[in-house]
């Protein structure tokens with residue numbers, strides 16, 4: 471008997487939630503409570519700049535089971551002139567709740583030339599992650615090729631492609647390196663043909679799930695409200711259905727993968743406020 475399959479009490483991890491964002495931050499207590507009721511034991515909150523990384527850190531201090539990542543998102547690069555990793559990460563270094571560098575990456579969606587301005591800050595953060603043994607949470611939009619070029623500069627790098635969009639290039643990279651693929655609510659959209667066509671190619675040992683809340687609401691709640699961590703169950707159910715796998719087995723596997731990715735304990739009692 472495998473100890474993993476017998477341990478059905480292990481709780482899910484939402485590997486990507488912007489809990490400090492307006493729409494979630496005002497009722498963080500309720501969001502966290504509903505997450506726990508839905509079986510989510512761990513939430514990883516990535517920052518996108520200095521201010522939100524500090525906000526993510528404060529949420530991690532407030533809630534047991536909430537962890538955080540600090541980083542400068544490609545969309546924030548224009549506001550980060552003179553970026554120095556030593557300075558940026560100083561408030562977070564040594565915090566036991568810091569589990570990754572992120573969210574960082576490249577985004578060519580609105581302006582392909584922006585990638586060249588994003589590269590140096592991405593590279594500096596990848597270097598910091600490798601030096602400190604932290605995984606990276608990667609944002610990628612229409613920039614798979616330059617992103618892989620940057621990742622290939624490092625041999626010790628590990629991390630996750632967040633909000634996976636069906637890119638074959640990124641999936642191949644994850645399959646051959648210490649990288650995970652994170653599925654968000656967009657996998658439940660009928661129109662996500664490209665993404666659906668790759669689902670079976672994602673090794674189950676490399677798969678994690680996220681909400682990217684307040685964005686990417688899964689199909690059942692899309693257009694009705696912002697998403698939140700509890701909605702991760704829709705994504706998990708959808709993926710299990712598509713792959714014809716048991717939801718429970720998939721839940722156990724993605725939870726184990728998340729714990730390995732972020733080096734966090736898997737037997738957390740949930741995301742309730744400390745002292746409860």
Ligand SMILES: [Zn+2]
Nearest residue numbers: 486488573682
């Ligand atoms: Zn995000």
